[in-house]
Amino acid sequence: MAQEDVFKKIVSHCKEYGFVFPSSDIYDGLGAVYDYGQNGVELKNNIKQYWWKSMVLLHENIVGLDSAIFMHPTVWKASGHVDAFNDPLIDNRDSKKRYRADVLIEDQIAKYDEKIDKEVAKARKRFGDSFDEAQYRATSPRVLETIAKRDALHERYAQAMNDMNLEELKQIILDEEIACPISGTRNWTDVRQFNLMFKTEVGSTADGASTIYLRPETAQGIFVNYLNVQKTGRMKLPFGIAQIGKAFRNEIVARQFIFRMREFEQMEMQFFVKPGTELDWFKKWKQTRLAWHQALGFGNENYRFHDHEKLAHYANAASDIEFRMPFGFKEVEGIHSRTNFDLSQHAKYSGRKIEYFDPETNERYTPYVIETSIGVDRMFLSVMCHSYCEEQLPNGDSRVVLRLPAALAPTKLAIMPLVRKDGLPECARKIMDDLKFHFNCAYDEKDSIGKRYRRQDAVGTPFCITVDHDTLTDGCVTLRDRDTMEQTRVPVADLCSLLEDKVSITSLLKKL
Ligand code: GAP
Numbered sequence: 001m002a003q004e005d006v007f008k009k010i011v012s013h014c015k016e017y018g019f020v021f022p023s024s025d026i027y028d029g030l031g032a033v034y035d036y037g038q039n040g041v042e043l044k045n046n047i048k049q050y051w052w053k054s055m056v057l058l059h060e061n062i063v064g065l066d067s068a069i070f071m072h073p074t075v076w077k078a079s080g081h082v083d084a085f086n087d088p089l090i091d092n093r094d095s096k097k098r099y100r101a102d103v104l105i106e107d108q109i110a111k112y113d114e115k116i117d118k119e120v121a122k123a124r125k126r127f128g129d130s131f132d133e134a135q136y137r138a139t140s141p142r143v144l145e146t147i148a149k150r151d152a153l154h155e156r157y158a159q160a161m162n163d164m165n166l167e168e169l170k171q172i173i174l175d176e177e178i179a180c181p182i183s184g185t186r187n188w189t190d191v192r193q194f195n196l197m198f199k200t201e202v203g204s205t206a207d208g209a210s211t212i213y214l215r216p217e218t219a220q221g222i223f224v225n226y227l228n229v230q231k232t233g234r235m236k237l238p239f240g241i242a243q244i245g246k247a248f249r250n251e252i253v254a255r256q257f258i259f260r261m262r263e264f265e266q267m268e269m270q271f272f273v274k275p276g277t278e279l280d281w282f283k284k285w286k287q288t289r290l291a292w293h294q295a296l297g298f299g300n301e302n303y304r305f306h307d308h309e310k311l312a313h314y315a316n317a318a319s320d321i322e323f324r325m326p327f328g329f330k331e332v333e334g335i336h337s338r339t340n341f342d343l344s345q346h347a348k349y350s351g352r353k354i355e356y357f358d359p360e361t362n363e364r365y366t367p368y369v370i371e372t373s374i375g376v377d378r379m380f381l382s383v384m385c386h387s388y389c390e391e392q393l394p395n396g397d398s399r400v401v402l403r404l405p406a407a408l409a410p411t412k413l414a415i416m417p418l419v420r421k422d423g424l425p426e427c428a429r430k431i432m433d434d435l436k437f438h439f440n441c442a443y444d445e446k447d448s449i450g451k452r453y454r455r456q457d458a459v460g461t462p463f464c465i466t467v468d469h470d471t472l473t474d475g476c477v478t479l480r481d482r483d484t485m486e487q488t489r490v491p492v493a494d495l496c497s498l499l500e501d502k503v504s505i506t507s508l509l510k511k512l
Contacts (some may be wrong), residue, residue, distance in 0.1 A: 002163070003326040009133065010326070010388045011257050013400065017283030017459050019384070020258060031264045032251055039412060039459050040380070042410030044265075047379050048244050049505050050407065051267045054292055055242040062240035062269065063233055067221025073212050075220050076197065079342060080314075080351035085216060086193040089252055092180035093187040100253045101169045101191045105157045108176050110328060112150035119143050139242055150178060157391060160310045166191040190352060196249045197351055198262075214248035219371060221245070222270045223342045226367075227354055230272075237356055238281065240271040244376070256327060259375040265376035272367035274358070275340065281318050281370045282337040289320060289335060289372050295511040296405050300387045304329055315340030321374075330427060330478040332382055333374035335393075342367040383408060387460060393485075403483055407508040412439035414456045418468040420445050428467040431477070431492055438496055439503060457482055 014020040018037035022029030036044050055062050076082050088101040120140055124131045137143055137462050153176065160168040171193045179186050198214040215221065222241045229241055242268045243456060251260050258264075273281050286305065294300055306329075308318040317337040322329040347354040355364045387402045406412065415432045417424035425445055432443050442461065444452045449466060456464050465477040471492070477496075479490045502506055 001331075001471060006388070007257075007326040010384055013388060013402075013458070014040070014257075014384060015161070015417050032260065034258050034261060039410040043383065043408055043460075044376060044380055046408040046410075046505065047376060047383065048265075048267065050377075050508055051292070051484055052242065052244060053373065053505060053509055055240070055269055058509060058512065059067065059240065061235070062242055062271075063229060065222060065225055065229065065241050065243045066245065067218070067225055067243060069204065069215050069248075070212055070225065071215060071220060073210060074349050075224060075346070078215050078345040079220050079223075081197060081213075081216060081220075082195075085196050087196060088164070088166055088191045089190045089194045089215070089251060090170065090173065091112045091189040092183055092185065093185035093189060094185045095180050097180060097182050099251055101166075102157075102161060103253055104178050105153070105169070105172055105176070108178055109150055109154055109157070112146055112153070114149075116143055116146050119146070119299060119451045120359070126425040134239055137385070140467075162310045164193075166193070193254060196251065198248050198250055215246075216241050216249050217247050217373070218245045218268045219270060220342070222268065223346055223369075226270075226272065226343060227352070230356065235268065237358065238271060238273040238277070240269050242267070244268075256325075257324070258381050259330065264372060267376055267379075268371065268373045271372075272356070273368040275365055275368045278337050278339070278368040278370060279317060282335065284371050285372055286319055286321075286335050289333060289374075291512060293321060293332075294407075296383070296506060298323075300380075302386070306331065312336075314339055324387050325382060330378075332378045333372065336371045336373070338371055340367045340368050341365065342369065353378065399454055400458050401457040401482060404460035404462070405508065406462040406503040407505050409460045409503070410440065411442045411456070411459065412459050412463065412503040413495075414442045414452070414464040416444050416449065416452050416464060416466050418449060418466055422469060423472060424467050424469070427471055431465070431467065431495070435496060439499060441472070453485075463499060465490075 008174060019040035021035045021037055023033035024030050052064070056064050069297045088106070089098055090099050090101045116137075119134060119140065120133060123136050123140070124133065153172070156168075159165075160172060167190075168186065173188060174186065177186060197216050199211050200214065202212045222243055223240070229235060230239070244265065246263060247266045248263050251262055253260070271281060271285065288297050290303060290305070293303055302324040304322050306320040306322050308320070311318055311387050315336050315338055319335050320331040321333040321335070323332045338353060346352075347366070349435060354366065356367050357364050383404065384402075387404045389403055390398065391401055392398050413435060415428050415435070417428040428443065428445070430443050435441050442456070444455070446452070453464060460482070462482045464480045466483075467477055467478070471477055475493065476489045476491050477495070479489050479495075480487045
């Protein structure tokens with residue numbers, strides 16, 4: 001199946017099974033805003049717990065924070081967001097559609113990559129077992145020509161973005177003959193900057209209302225609380241502050257479902273370190289964060305680092321963790337070495353001394369910061385994309401199964417009486433009443449057992465237990481594994497400890 005079709009199926013599966021709904025669905029939705037349904041909210045909460053515990057529980061020197069979404073407007077002046085949090089936009093005069101110039105060019109670069117991959121696939125078919133891919137990529141004139149074109153474009157684009165040279169971005173679009181996907185024409189306007197922050201007003205106009213912003217990242221809430229936390233927590237460098245919360249960006253090109261939203265959630269951690277040690281910490285956090293992703297078992301080959309060529313003026317290193325989505329490798333998380341830029345800017349604009357007194361060297365300095373920043377929604381999407389599976393069964397049936405990591409699954413255990421009589425529902429209810437204090441359980445007695453298994457497979461429930469007539473005498477149930485569909489007989493008394501090992505967030509954390 002084409003990857004595009006797979007993605008469409010994932011999107012409709014999300015809606016059909018209560019994971020993600022378009023916002024204000026009965027009014028036909030609101031662009032790039034989504035709601036999480038009864039299963040989605042559980043999965044999302046589990047992702048957040050996995051992240052939060054990996055940061056705050058497993059690191060003695062990382063503490064949490066929950067700062068407000070509204071902040072003093074000067075915060076955004078100091079951080080540079082008022083002046084520079086812009087996207088370069090371009091309009092097509094015929095379709096009247098607006099695009100991000102950088103996205104149009106990045107898509108063009110991806111097209112060169114696709115062309116190369118197609119050439120390689122064709123050659124593999126032609127040469128069969130004797131095919132040496134590395135040699136083919138290094139010697140095929142057609143592949144080499146496309147690589148040269150791609151690299152030249154990439155270099156030109158990186159330079160234009162670095163200089164924020166809007167004329168050059170437009171020229172690249174014209175030179176590459178990039179056409180509007182809707183009208184098919186190349187009738188482009190000039191490229192303009194567009195600020196992504198949402199504005200609103202606090203206070204009534206008569207009182208002299210002031211413009212404030214919905215935060216476009218949670219990080220600034222951490223920076224402005226650095227002194228509060230460091231002092232009240234008597235924190236010693238290096239230490240971190242972790243926060244999960246909503247962020248808002250007026251994304252013009254909102255695409256790919258929950259990949260790019262206008263209201264989304266971030267999990268960010270700012271790690272404050274002694275100046276001069278930041279690049280070592282940057283390397284450590286890159287590895288720590290990659291290990292967090294890999295512990296989910298989605299296959300190491302599905303992750304890669306993308307080191308930034310274009311660094312923000314305040315950063316001295318930056319890298320993304322990309323995950324292989326059905327629409328290519330895409331950024332899920334950013335790890336940034338932000339120097340002392342943010343703290344220094346807030347010191348300058350607030351007039352406060354924002355420093356650290358180092359008791360070991362008796363020096364005062366402004367700490368440097370390593371930031372890890374991951375989008376909850378993008379993480380959610382990567383989990384769904386990797387877990388969605390359509391399977392042909394040996395008996396000729398097929399099933400859709402969400403192979404979610406058990407620790408993230410919305411429901412851990414479905415409890416089913418084989419029939420709705422003979423005391424089986426009562427027995428099943430009793431088991432549920434004991435286990436519901438330990439795991440998220442579902443009770444299901446409707447339809448055939450086969451249909452009930454399929455329903456649970458589709459929402460990713462890792463285990464089902466069936467209560468049958470023997471249960472009443474031998475105290476055992478049939479435990480069915482979602483992935484292998486194997487069934488084993490297990491004493492009810494053992495269920496809790498048996499499952500705890502397999503489905504708890506702790507089991508995942510222990511892999512780190
Ligand atoms: N504080 C740094 C920061 O905000 P970013 O690269 O702009 O950096 C970090 O965002 C992460 O937030 C991204 O890697 C992505 O997972 C998520 N993110 C950013 N914009 C998003 C959007 N419009 N929709 C969903 N997730 C988004």
